[in-house]
Each structure stands twice: as C-alpha cells, then as structure tokens.
Amino acid sequence: MSKSDTILKLLQGCNSLQRLQKIHAHVITNGLQHHPAISTKLVHFCAVSVSGSLSYAQLLFHHIDNPQTQAWNSIIRGFANSPSPLQSILYYNDMFSSLVSRPDIFTFSFVLKACERVKAENKCREVHGTIIRCGYERDVVVCTNLVRSYVGNGFIGVAKKVFDDMSERDLVSWNSMISCYSQAGFHYEALKVYDEMKNENVGLDGFTLVGLLSSCTHVGALNVGVNLHRIACEEGFVKNVYVGNALIDMYAKCGCLDDAFCVFDSMQKRDVFTWNSMIVGYGVHGHGDGAISFFRQMLMAGVQPNSITFLGLLCGCSHQGLVEEGVEYFHMMSTKFNLKPGIKHYGCMVDLFGRAGKLEKALDMIGTSPSQDDPVLWRTLLGSCKIHKNVKIGEIAMRNLVQLGASNAGDYILLAAIYAGAKDTDGIAKMRKLIKSQGIKTTPGWSWIEVGDQIHKFVVDDKSHPDFVEIYHKLREVISQAALLGYVPEESLISVAGLITEECLETSTSYHSEKLAIAFGLAKTPKGTSIRIVKNLRVCKDCHSFTKYVSKAFNREIIVRDRVRFHHFKGGVCSCKDYW
DNA sequence: ATAGGGTTAG
Structure with missing residues (x-):
C-alpha cells in the first residue's frame, strides 16, 4: 500500500480534530501536502465535521493549488452553516473567478443557504440567474433552497413564483413554502398553500402541521387548528413533540386553556417549549397563579427555564397584580438561573409596577434597565399613568419619548387623556396642537x-x-x-x-x-x-x-x-x- | 464526499 493510500485510509477513520492534526503532520513529513485527494479530504473533514475546525479548513484549502469543485463545496458548505455565512459567499465568488472548477447543484444549495442567513438579496437573485444558466432550475432541492432564500430576503412574491413554477414539488418543498410564509408573518398565505397542497396528493407530516398550526395561532384560526389536531391524531403525528407544542400554543392563544392542558397532559415527552407554551398561555390570560404553578412543576420535572419562561411568568404576574411574586421571579432569573433580564422583562416589570399604581417604582425600573433609550418602556409607563391619572410622571415619560425622537400621536393622545382626567384644559390644548402639527399616524385597527x-x-x-x-x-x-x-x-x-x-x-x-x-x-x-x-x-x-x-x-x-x-x-x- | 423542512418570545 502506498503512503498516500495509507493516509487516505487513516483519514477515513478519523473522528477528532486532534487526530486529524496528527495525520496532517504525517502528510507533511511524507511530502504529500499537495496530493489533491488527500488535501481535499482534509478540507472536507475540517469544514463539515462537528469536531472539525473551519479556520483549519481554510488554512488547508489555501494550500491547494487548483481546488476542484469538491474542495470548494466543502469550504462553501462549512461557512454557510457557520457564524459567518458571508465568508461562504466570498468563497463562492472566488470559485467563479478562479475559472478552474464549475459549481454544481450542491454548490448552489450551500451558497443559497448562506444568502438566506446573511440577507444577501442581490446575491440571491444573481445566484438564481446562474442556476438557470447552468440548467439546474429543475432540481427540487435547489429550487426549494431558492424559495427559502428569497423569503429570507423578503422577496415573498418572487419566492411564491419560483415555487409555483417548479416542475416538481415534494413534501419538503411544500413544507418549506408553508413554514417560510408562517415565519415571515404571512399566515393567511400559509393556510392557503395548505389548500393547494391538499389537491396534490403529497400527504403531510409533522413539519407541515407545525407550520400550519403556528399560523393558526397567530391569526386565531381555532377551527382550522382543531381540524389539524384531528388529522394529527389520525395520522399519528400527535406524539411528535414539535406538533404537541404547536397544538398547546394554538389552543392557548385561541383562548382554550382547557384544550391546551389536555394536549399537555397527554404528552409523553415534554421540553422547554412545552412548558413555556403553558406558562405563556396562562400568563397572557392573566392567570399569574396558573403560570407560577406550571413553573414549579417544570422545575420539578427537571426542565431548565429560559428567558421566555420568565416573560410568561412576569406577564401573568403583572396582569393579576402579583407584584411581590413578579419581583421575586425577576430577581430569580439572574440569581438562580443565570439569565440576564432583557428589555422585554424590564417592560413587564414597568407594567407590573405601573399597573399596580406604583409609578415611582416603575420609573426606577426604567432607570436601572440597560436600555433607557427604548421608547417601549416609556410608553408602557405612560399607559400606566393614564390608568392612575398621574400627570407628573406622565409628563416625565412624555419628555423622554420626545427626547428620544420616538413620540407619536398615540402618545399625545394618552397624555391628553391624562390631562383630561385632571381637567387640565391647557394640557389638552397643548396635546391637540402637537397632534395637529404632527398629523395623525397610527396603526389601523x-x-x-x-x-x-x-x-x-x-x-x-x-x-x-x-x-x-x-x-x-x-x-x-x-x-x-x-x-x-x-x-x-x-x-x-x-x-x-x-x-x-x-x-x-x-x-x-x-x-x-x-x-x-x-x-x-x-x-x-x-x-x-x-x-x-x-x-x-x-x-x-x-x-x-x-x-x-x-x-x-x-x-x-x-x-x-x-x-x-x-x-x-x-x-x-x-x-x-x-x-x- | 456532499443538499432542502418544524414550535414559544420579538
């Protein structure tokens, strides 16, 4: 057996970066660092394997004289899934200008992934053109990636066009279209795709159900959701944790806490999503005590809470007026669970104190928050001042909103209401003038x-x-x-x-x-x-x-x-x- | 050698 064969054989069984580096040293002592098959294998391992190292792959890659498609693919693939997907696109560009090797369907799949993650909208269009020129526009996987990439870059219409024009669509393509729509907030469209899908006899699976259920949740389509639940039972997908979690969330957000609990109760496996969906569900219904009870059970079940768990808890506490409990959980986040409260958690706390009439405390809360320049916190405080008719703190909140350049007509209306409650006609007049000068721009209901x-x-x-x-x-x-x-x-x-x-x-x-x-x-x-x-x-x-x-x-x-x-x-x- | 899909919060 030749030395190169021995090394290739060693590489085959290699499963750690440490071992790989040893083999690499061996490659160098034997003067085989320019052996194309060996260096390509090395790059592939380092770029793709979980125990690999992208920077090491890069180092090796740059020592290859004329990298072939295989080596390019490895490096493009590795970076597409890395924290720096832009690198993937840069290598793709280099591959083109090198003129030595041509991209294949795999190259396109990888670079499209990178475009999706990096928000490279122009690149996405350009790659699409190249795919057509190379004659790969009939490949299901490449097209599915194109659809995802377009949606990820905000080109929803183009994505749907690509999807509609596909010569062949399999279950993954349909699921991608649904979940992309759903994630982009196009919930009606997601549900409409399902109607089209039903006529195509591709069936459905857990992925389909999760995307659809999430859209049902967002628009409150309980009947559609119930129907999906029935299908999930009939087709044996209710045991899927993702499906179960999506069902719990759907029921809870459609106002059916009892049904959410039924699904929860019947689940054999529960993860942090499962518990959070219950806690957030009880929280947004104003049942802080219920949220707390699920939180305790969650800990007993040995599931680690995360920041969303606490959002649900704090939301429930603030709506039920459980001030002490809310304060306790807010502190518990960092002291017991090593979770840093985010802006949303501070928002809940401002709401918790403000709603309970403890406006000074709410104001202090904003003072200690990491982002005092967030208009949402001040706006929350302003809302509380309206409930409790507090002109003084209301004006402080407004002053901050104005200073941040974030004040809008809705805020002036709130402060005007506070003035109206205090029969302060001058204040009302001032607000009226401000609204007139700004024009009224609010969200249509x-x-x-x-x-x-x-x-x-x-x-x-x-x-x-x-x-x-x-x-x-x-x-x-x-x-x-x-x-x-x-x-x-x-x-x-x-x-x-x-x-x-x-x-x-x-x-x-x-x-x-x-x-x-x-x-x-x-x-x-x-x-x-x-x-x-x-x-x-x-x-x-x-x-x-x-x-x-x-x-x-x-x-x-x-x-x-x-x-x-x-x-x-x-x-x-x-x-x-x-x-x- | 190698490809594409999922849930909470925002």
Missing part, C-alpha cells in the same frame, strides 16, 4: 373572526365584505339589544376633549372593527356557541362595554384576544375585571 374554516377580517367602518349590508343591519339590531340592557355608546374621554383616541381615529360615529366582527359572528354562528375575535390593537373602552352587554343580551361567551391579553366576556362581565 383590524379584527378577525373565524367562521367555519374561513377567516373574516374587518377594519373600521368596513364595507368590503360581500355581506356588509346584512352585517350592518345585524349590528344595528345588536346595538339596540345591548342598549335595552343599559349600554350607552360611550364618547371617550378624549373625544369629549375634542380629540380622538387611537382606536377612534377614523370617525366619531364609527363602527369599530370588533363591533362588525361581533355582529358578523352573531349572525353566522349557532346560538349558544362562543365567539372568538382576534384584534391587532387594544380594545377601546366603548367596545369593551359594548361587548359586555352583548355577552349578556345574546347569552354568548365572547373571547377577544387583543394586542396584549385576552378578555373573556360572559354574562355581562369581563375576565379582566375592567382593568386592562
């Missing part, structure tokens, strides 16, 4: 409701729905029924002051999106069933009062998920106890 497996979206005074005449007719009826029980359309504090709230922006006599959604729900769903609404903003005071009366007048449970928490309306009262 939406509400979604699911009826059957269709999701219907409404905006303020929406007339785009095909059944809008019927919906408006129903809404007028609902309003008069509610009025019989005592509902008085409430002009908000602010409109009295000649201003309008964020939610009331469009017109003062407006039908807010959730009123339309509720009327639609009452008209389209069977008597006695509960109605679930998801909206992107907070509920306004008038709609909150309206919904309470409606829940009584029509004997319906109405569950509204707003931007921050859940409201369960039943028999004329709301689970938030009018405190939100």
Whole structure:
C-alpha cells in the first residue's frame, strides 16, 4: 500500500480534530501536502465535521493549488452553516473567478443557504440567474433552497413564483413554502398553500402541521387548528413533540386553556417549549397563579427555564397584580438561573409596577434597565399613568419619548387623556396642537373572526365584505339589544376633549372593527356557541362595554384576544375585571 | 464526499 493510500485510509477513520492534526503532520513529513485527494479530504473533514475546525479548513484549502469543485463545496458548505455565512459567499465568488472548477447543484444549495442567513438579496437573485444558466432550475432541492432564500430576503412574491413554477414539488418543498410564509408573518398565505397542497396528493407530516398550526395561532384560526389536531391524531403525528407544542400554543392563544392542558397532559415527552407554551398561555390570560404553578412543576420535572419562561411568568404576574411574586421571579432569573433580564422583562416589570399604581417604582425600573433609550418602556409607563391619572410622571415619560425622537400621536393622545382626567384644559390644548402639527399616524385597527374554516377580517367602518349590508343591519339590531340592557355608546374621554383616541381615529360615529366582527359572528354562528375575535390593537373602552352587554343580551361567551391579553366576556362581565 | 423542512418570545 502506498503512503498516500495509507493516509487516505487513516483519514477515513478519523473522528477528532486532534487526530486529524496528527495525520496532517504525517502528510507533511511524507511530502504529500499537495496530493489533491488527500488535501481535499482534509478540507472536507475540517469544514463539515462537528469536531472539525473551519479556520483549519481554510488554512488547508489555501494550500491547494487548483481546488476542484469538491474542495470548494466543502469550504462553501462549512461557512454557510457557520457564524459567518458571508465568508461562504466570498468563497463562492472566488470559485467563479478562479475559472478552474464549475459549481454544481450542491454548490448552489450551500451558497443559497448562506444568502438566506446573511440577507444577501442581490446575491440571491444573481445566484438564481446562474442556476438557470447552468440548467439546474429543475432540481427540487435547489429550487426549494431558492424559495427559502428569497423569503429570507423578503422577496415573498418572487419566492411564491419560483415555487409555483417548479416542475416538481415534494413534501419538503411544500413544507418549506408553508413554514417560510408562517415565519415571515404571512399566515393567511400559509393556510392557503395548505389548500393547494391538499389537491396534490403529497400527504403531510409533522413539519407541515407545525407550520400550519403556528399560523393558526397567530391569526386565531381555532377551527382550522382543531381540524389539524384531528388529522394529527389520525395520522399519528400527535406524539411528535414539535406538533404537541404547536397544538398547546394554538389552543392557548385561541383562548382554550382547557384544550391546551389536555394536549399537555397527554404528552409523553415534554421540553422547554412545552412548558413555556403553558406558562405563556396562562400568563397572557392573566392567570399569574396558573403560570407560577406550571413553573414549579417544570422545575420539578427537571426542565431548565429560559428567558421566555420568565416573560410568561412576569406577564401573568403583572396582569393579576402579583407584584411581590413578579419581583421575586425577576430577581430569580439572574440569581438562580443565570439569565440576564432583557428589555422585554424590564417592560413587564414597568407594567407590573405601573399597573399596580406604583409609578415611582416603575420609573426606577426604567432607570436601572440597560436600555433607557427604548421608547417601549416609556410608553408602557405612560399607559400606566393614564390608568392612575398621574400627570407628573406622565409628563416625565412624555419628555423622554420626545427626547428620544420616538413620540407619536398615540402618545399625545394618552397624555391628553391624562390631562383630561385632571381637567387640565391647557394640557389638552397643548396635546391637540402637537397632534395637529404632527398629523395623525397610527396603526389601523383590524379584527378577525373565524367562521367555519374561513377567516373574516374587518377594519373600521368596513364595507368590503360581500355581506356588509346584512352585517350592518345585524349590528344595528345588536346595538339596540345591548342598549335595552343599559349600554350607552360611550364618547371617550378624549373625544369629549375634542380629540380622538387611537382606536377612534377614523370617525366619531364609527363602527369599530370588533363591533362588525361581533355582529358578523352573531349572525353566522349557532346560538349558544362562543365567539372568538382576534384584534391587532387594544380594545377601546366603548367596545369593551359594548361587548359586555352583548355577552349578556345574546347569552354568548365572547373571547377577544387583543394586542396584549385576552378578555373573556360572559354574562355581562369581563375576565379582566375592567382593568386592562 | 456532499443538499432542502418544524414550535414559544420579538
């Protein structure tokens, strides 16, 4: 056996970097460092193996005179998955300019991965062109990577076009399209892809279910989610931890904590996601005590909490007014679990103190946070000042928002409400002027409701729905029924002051999106069933009062998920106890 | 030698 054969054989069985370095020394003493097969193998091992070393691979690679595709692929692949994927693209460029070796389908798969991770949008397009020129645009894997890379770079439309034009799509391609849409926040599109998929007989698996369930969670599509749950049971995917976790989250965020618990209870394997989904679920429903109970069980089960665990806990504590507990968990993060509180945790703490009326403490909290220049913290404080009608600290919060250049019309409206509560007409006038000078720019409000497996979206005074005449007719009826029980359309504090709230922006006599959604729900769903609404903003005071009366007048449970928490309306009262 | 897919928070 020749020396080079012996070394190649040694390399075959090599499984550690240490051992590899020994072999490498052997290569050098035998003068074989320019042996192409050997150096290529060495590079491959160092770049790809978990026990390898990318910098060592680089060193070896640069000693190869005319690296062949194989060696290029190894180095491009290694960097594509590394913390510095840009390097991968640079090597790809070098490969092109070297003119010695040509990229193959594997090269493209690797470099596309790098483009996806590095956000190299132009490179992504360029690589696409090269793929076509090289005649690889019919390869399923390459195209799937292209789709992912385009979505990762924000070209959602181009990605879908590539996907639609693929000559062949397998289950992974479909799953990629779904999960990419879902991760990019295109939830309706993700669910629509599933409809297309059903006609193609590719089946589905755990990956499909996870992507779809995540989208259901985000848009509150409970019926679709329940259907997926049934499919998961029928096809044997419920034992998959990812699927179980996604189901728990879906049920919890759709307002069905009991169903979330059922899934949780039936799981044989639970990981940190499983526990977090329960804790966060209880937290956003305002059940701090429930979140705490799951946290204790989690520790007993020997699962390490992470920063999200504490977000759920703190959120629950703040909504339930568990100040002491919240403080305790906040400290516990760093002292017992070596987790550094992030900006979100500070946000929860500001909310915890602020909501409880401890505004000075909330202010101190911002002072000790690592990012006092985060507008979110000041805005949270401002919100608390509105609840507790505190002009002094409200003005401090506003001053900071202005200094940060982050103040917006919504903030002025909040402060105006605080002034209005204090009957400070000068203050109101000042805010009115500021709003006028800035122009009102706020997020338009939406509400979604699911009826059957269709999701219907409404905006303020929406007339785009095909059944809008019927919906408006129903809404007028609902309003008069509610009025019989005592509902008085409430002009908000602010409109009295000649201003309008964020939610009331469009017109003062407006039908807010959730009123339309509720009327639609009452008209389209069977008597006695509960109605679930998801909206992107907070509920306004008038709609909150309206919904309470409606829940009584029509004997319906109405569950509204707003931007921050859940409201369960039943028999004329709301689970938030009018405190939100 | 070698490729592509998943959940919480934001």
